[in-house]
Amino acid sequence: MMAEIEIEEAKKEDFDEIVRFQMGLADYHKRIDPEYFKSGREREEQIKKWLRKFFLKKRNNRKILIAKANGKAVGFFMGSIHKAHPYCKEEKIGEISVAFIDEKFRRRGIGKMLFEEMIKWFKKREIKLVEVIVASKNNIGISAWEKYGFREIKKTMKLNL
Template identity: 30%
Template sequence: MSLSKICIKPFVYLMYFKRLIRDTVGAFLIRNWKQTEKENVMPIEDFMLPEVLRIQGEGFENQRHDKLIKYSKNFKKIFYIIKSQNQVVGYSVYYIQLTPTFQGFKKKSVVCSISIDRNFRRKGFGEKLLEESIQEMRLNKIASVLLYVNVNNTSAIKLYEKLGFRIIKETKNICGKNERCYEMELNLV
């Protein structure tokens, strides 16, 4: 076995362990999650998952079904779907992380994935889905919403900017191997 492979393995385990801790803490933090009144936006139910995975497949080249399946179980309350005439036309899923600051730990939410059915794009569904879910984040005292978007994904960047997100920095390898993406943030307090 080459030296690089030997070095990569502990790193992979460390990342896996970090994510496990983050998701366990995140799931604990949403145990008393409060819901806002929402029209056509609701938490995912198990029977909606195949439709959500289909929409994910349309939206992204490198789909990670396993991640959405896991989050639909562990973060059900903050895995939102949007309907049009009783049909699921999009989803957005978040996780919660604790971030250390000078004032103590802050709860931040991260948009893990968002996609709208190709036939329903440019009709305001993405905007509504984010607005409604962010409103719920506010109610639950989330300090800010973070997300990562590929630098070439102009439509998504425009949507996030319209809602008040600001680019904090450019980073690599989060939106895919060697892909450049922006970290964007919307402060809620």
């Protein structure tokens, strides 16, 4: 039987689960590009500090959505609204900065549910452009975002010094 999935705004009591997911995401990125990324364990304190800031800052331009299956956290999305570059067509843009679904719950439409709820939040705030940054070697993420209608418009390049 399929678990009942609920999407809700994350609360302070969800913090530890979100840290766990974020650390899992860091581990995944380290596996696909160990030259660039560190593991969740290596960055646990920085991850907690970053997430605390996101939780505590003014909430009207930030949103953390969490998916729960029968009350257990199984994934989350983080989104924010910020000013666009001066030469961008839109003045404000939405950004989905983090998306993660527990491996045991993937391919069940949970990511789509979180995505649709985040898009509703952006639309309520009259956002017309949403961006997502995805690692170049994250083929799973790239194909998921393309499935939702995203297309590549710029590249981030790096130079090791």
